[in-house]
Amino acid sequence: MSAWGGPGGPCGEHHDTDCSEVLERVFFFIDHELPTADTAEIQHHLDECAPCLQKYDLERTVKALVARSCAEHAPAGLREKVLLRIRQVQVEITEVTEVTEIPGD
Numbered sequence: 836m837s838a839w840g841g842p843g844g845p846c847g848e849h850h851d852t853d854c855s856e857v858l859e860r861v862f863f864f865i866d867h868e869l870p871t872a873d874t875a876e877i878q879h880h881l882d883e884c885a886p887c888l889q890k891y892d893l894e895r896t897v898k899a900l901v902a903r904s905c906a907e908h909a910p911a912g913l914r915e916k917v918l919l920r921i922r923q924v925q926v927e928i929t930e931v932t933e934v935t936e937i938p939g940d
């Protein structure tokens with residue numbers, strides 16, 4: 836019996852669920868639109884995979900911001916601060932993901 840079927844994620848570690856699968860479903864996870872079994876699977880992955888947890892936090896932040904800006908207008912300064920923070924997190928995630936690439940010489 837082998838639970839470790841797929842390749843490792845961006846962090847180079849092995850998980851029950853592949854990182855790409857988790858990131859595909861993280862939108863539904865945030866919206867609570869997944870069956871209970873899938874929710875537990877993704878929650879478990881986020882607990883042990885920092886890159887995916889960062890991505891999840893980012894999506895959740897964007898969603899919360901969008902939801903709030905529909906209800907009321909956030910001050911321009913605050914909005915810029917949040918957008919700047921989102922860009923920083925995206926750069927961090929990109930750097931983590933690209934570590935596995937072979938540098939051209």
Ligand SMILES: [Zn+2]
Nearest residue numbers: 844854884887
């Ligand atoms: Zn992951």
